[in-house]
Amino acid sequence: xxxxxxxxxxxxxxxxxxxxxxxxxxxxxxxxxxxxxxxxxxxxxxxxxxxxxxxxxxxxxxxxxxxxxxxxxxxxxxxxxxxxxxxxxxxxxxxxxxxxxxxxxxxxxxxxxxxxxxxxxxxxxxxxxxxxxxxxxxxxxxxxxxxxxxxxxxxxxxxxxxxxxxxxxxxxxxxxxxxxxxxxxxxxxxxxxxxxxxxxxxxxxxxxxxxxxxxxxxxxxxxxxxxxxxxxxxxxxxxxxxxxxxxxxxxxxxxxxxxxxxxxxxxxxxxxxxxxxxxxxxxxxxxxxxxxxxxxxxxxxxxxxxxxxxxxxxxxxxxxxxxxxxxxxxxxxxx
Ligand SMILES: Cc1ncc(COP(=O)(O)O)c(C=O)c1O
Numbered sequence: 001x002x003x004x005x006x007x008x009x010x011x012x013x014x015x016x017x018x019x020x021x022x023x024x025x026x027x028x029x030x031x032x033x034x035x036x037x038x039x040x041x042x043x044x045x046x047x048x049x050x051x052x053x054x055x056x057x058x059x060x061x062x063x064x065x066x067x068x069x070x071x072x073x074x075x076x077x078x079x080x081x082x083x084x085x086x087x088x089x090x091x092x093x094x095x096x097x098x099x100x101x102x103x104x105x106x107x108x109x110x111x112x113x114x115x116x117x118x119x120x121x122x123x124x125x126x127x128x129x130x131x132x133x134x135x136x137x138x139x140x141x142x143x144x145x146x147x148x149x150x151x152x153x154x155x156x157x158x159x160x161x162x163x164x165x166x167x168x169x170x171x172x173x174x175x176x177x178x179x180x181x182x183x184x185x186x187x188x189x190x191x192x193x194x195x196x197x198x199x200x201x202x203x204x205x206x207x208x209x210x211x212x213x214x215x216x217x218x219x220x221x222x223x224x225x226x227x228x229x230x231x232x233x234x235x236x237x238x239x240x241x242x243x244x245x246x247x248x249x250x251x252x253x254x255x256x257x258x259x260x261x262x263x264x265x266x267x268x269x270x271x272x273x274x275x276x277x278x279x280x281x282x283x284x285x286x287x288x289x290x291x292x293x294x295x296x297x298x299x300x301x302x303x304x305x306x307x308x309x310x311x312x313x314x315x316x317x318x319x320x321x322x323x324x325x326x327x328x329x330x331x332x333x334x335x
Contacts, residue, residue, distance in 0.1 A: 001132060001133070001134050001193075001194045001198070001199055001202065002132070002133040002134060002135060002150055002192045002193070002194060003131055003132065003133065003192055003193060003194045003195070003198070004120065004122065004131050004132065004133045005033070005096075005098040005118055005119060005120025005121070005122060005125075005133040006033035006036070006120075006133070007133055007150075007192040008098075008118035008119065008120070008133035008134055008135045008192075009033055009034060009036075009037050009073070009094065009096060009098075009118050010033075010036075010037045010040075010190075010192070011135055011146050011149050011150055011190075011192050012037075012094045012116040012118055012135050012146070013037040013038065013041055013043075013073070013094060014037070014041065014149050014187075014189070015116065015135075015142050015145045015146045015149055016071070016092060016094065016115070016116065016142075018041070018043055018071055018092075019043075020041065020042030020043065021042065021043065021044065022043045022044070022070075022071060023043070023044045023046045023068075023069050023071075023293070024038045024043045024044065024045055024046065024069070024071045024072060024073055025046050025048060025056075025061055025064045025065070025069045025071070025072040025073075025074075025090070026038060026045050026046070026047065026048070026056070026072065026073045026074065027047065027048050027049070027050055027055070027056035027057075027074070027075070027077075027301075028047045028048070028049060028050070028278070028279075028280045028281050028282055028294075028298050028301040029049070029050040029054060029056075029077065029276065029277070029278065029279065029280065029281075029300065029301040029304055030075045030077065030096070030277060030278060030281065031075065031096075031098065031277040031278065032277070032278050032281060032284070032286065034073055034075050034096045035073070035281055036286075037073075038073060039290050039292075043071075044291050044292060044293060045290075045292045045293070046064055046069055046292070046293040046295065047281075047282060047292060047293065047294050047295075047296070047298070048060035048061055048064065048296055049296050049297065049298045049299065049300050049301050050077070050300040050301055050304065051300060052235075052238045052300070053077070053080050053237075053238050053239070053240045054077040054078060054080060054237070054251060054276065054304065055074075055075075055076065055077050055080055055082045055083070055240065056074050056075075056082065056086070057296070057300075058082075058083045058085060058086050060295075060296050061074075061086050061089060062086075062089055063295075064295070065089035065090055069090070070090055070091040070092070071090055071091065071092050071093070072086070072089075072090045072093045072094070073093070073094040073096060074086060074087075074093060074094070074095060074096060074114070075096035075097075075098065075099065075100075076095075076096070076097055076099060076100035076103055076110050076245075077099065077276075078099050078237075078247060078248040078249050078251055078276070078310065079099045079100045079103050079110075079216075079245045079246050079247040079248040079249075080100075080103070080237065080239060080240055080243060080245045080247070081100060081103045081104060081105045081110050081240055081243035081244070081245055082105075082110075082113075082240065083105075083240055083241075083242075084105050084106075084108065084113055087113040087114060092115045093113075093114040093115050093116075094114055094115065094116050094117070094118065095110070095111065095113050095114025095115075095116070095117035095118065096117075096118055097110045097111040097114075097117045097118060097119050098118060098119055098120035098125070098133070099120070099125070099248035100126075100245070100246065100248070101119055101125070101126035101127060101209070101246065102126050102209060102210075102212070102213040102216075102246035103243070103244065103245045103246045103247075104243070104244040104245075104246075105240070105242055105243050105244070106242060106244075111136055112136075115137065115139065115142070116135055116136070116137045116139075116142060116146070117135070117136045117137070118133065118134070118135050118136075119133055119134040119135075119136070120132070120133050121133060121134070121198070121202060124248070124249070124312060124314050125248065125314075126209065126212055126213070126216070126246060126248075126314075126315075127201075127202055127205045127206060127209065127212070128201075128205070129194070129198040129199070129201040129202045129205070130195075130197070130198055130201065131194070131198065132194050132198040132199075132201075132202060133194075144157060145187065148186055148187050148189055149187050149189035149190065149192070150189065150190075150191075150192045150193055151189065151191070151193060152185070152189050152190070152191055153185050153186065153187035153188050153189025153190070154182060154183065154184065154185060154186070154189070155172075155181060155184035155185065155186040156169070156181040156182045156184065158182070160193065160196070164181075166181065168181065169181045169182065172184065208315075211315070212314075212315035213246045215314075215315045215317070216246050216247055216313055216314065216315060217246065217247075218319075218322075219250075219313035219314075219317050219322045220245075220247045220250060220313055222319070222322050222323070222326065223250045223311070223313065223322065223325065223326050223329075224236060224237070224250075226326040226327075226330065227252070227326070227329075227330065230330060230333060230334055232255065233254070233255055233256055233257065233333055233334060234252050234253060234254055234255060234333055235252075235253040235254075235255060236252070237250070237251050247313060248314075249274065249310040249311065249312055249313060249314075250310060250311050250312075250313050251276055251308055251309075251310045252308065252309055252310070252311070252329065252333070253303070253304065253307050253308045254307045254308075254309075254333065255307075257333060259306065259307055259308075259309060262309075262332050262333055262335075263309050265332045265335070266311075266328055266329060266332045269328045269332070270324075270328075271311060271324065271325050271328045271329065272311070272312060273309045273310065273311060274309065274310045274311075275305075275308065275309055275310070276304050276305075276308045276309070276310060278305075279301060279302070279304050279305025279306070279308075280298050280301035280302050280304075280305045282294060282298065283302075283305065311325050311329060312325065313325075
C-alpha cells in the first residue's frame, strides 16, 4: 500500500528502472499522474490518442510496439477495462488501474494484466481510505524493490512495527562496516507509506467490495438506460467489447450545446460534475518544454477535452440520488 495512486505510479516506474531517454507509450487522455513519473524520471512519453471507449487506441499502440517502443503505462479509463491484447505487445507495462478496481475482461480482473499495476483509494474510488493507493506485481524482485522504495529505499523489508524479521538485523555489513540492516540503503527511495489508519479503512472496506461493485453497476445501468432517448444530443459511454467494467464515474460527451453552460446549470441544481481528467495532456502548461512525441492525430482527446463531462455513480450514491442526477442531467442537456 502507498499513500496515493499517484505515489503508486511513481514507485512503480522507479522500480522498473527504465533508463532516462527510454520511449514509453501512453495516452494523452488520462489523469496527469499517469504521465508525470515518465517525465520526472527522464523518459520520453510517446502519445497515442484515445478511441471511442476513452481508452488508449489499441491500433496506435500496436504501431508503436511494432516500431520498437518496448514499454507502456496504460490506464483503464474511468473503469472501462482496456482491451487485453495491448498488454502483450510490450516488454514491460505499468497498468494504471486507479479507476478500475473490480473491472474485468472476461473472468480476469483489472490489475492483473500489467507487469506492475497501480490502484487509487482516493475519494469516489472503489475503495476509499481518505488518501491511499497500492502497487501489485507477480514478480518477486519488483515486489521487494517496491517495498524498499516505499520505505526510504532501505534494504530491510520489515514492515512498520516489525523488527528483525530476517533475524540478521545486526549481522550485516555495508562496504565492510558492520551495520544495522534498517539503515542500509539499497535504493534511492522515498516515503510513500500510507497511514496505518488508511490501511485499516481499506481492510474493512475490501470485504464490501463486491457490494460496492454491484451498486456502481446498478447506478451505471440506471443512467445508461435513462439517457437512451437523448443520444442525438449526447454520446453514451461505449463499453470495450468483452469487458465487464466497474465504472469510476459516468462519462457523457455532448454532441451539441455548450459544456460550460450546461455543467454550470447542472451544478447549480446540486449535482456535481467533473471533466475527464486532462482531456489532452499535451495542451496543458506542465508539458511546456517537455520532450515528447505525438505521432498520431489527437482528435478524440481534443473532443473529450472540449465536450465531455462526468457525473458520480459511486457506492454512496443511492437510487434516489441517482434518479436526481439522471433527471437533472437530462433536463439540462436537452434545454
Ligand atoms: C487514472 C488515474 N491515475 C492516477 C490517479 C491518481 O490517484 P490518486 O488521486 O490516489 O493520487 C487517478 C486519480 O483519480 C486516476 O484516475
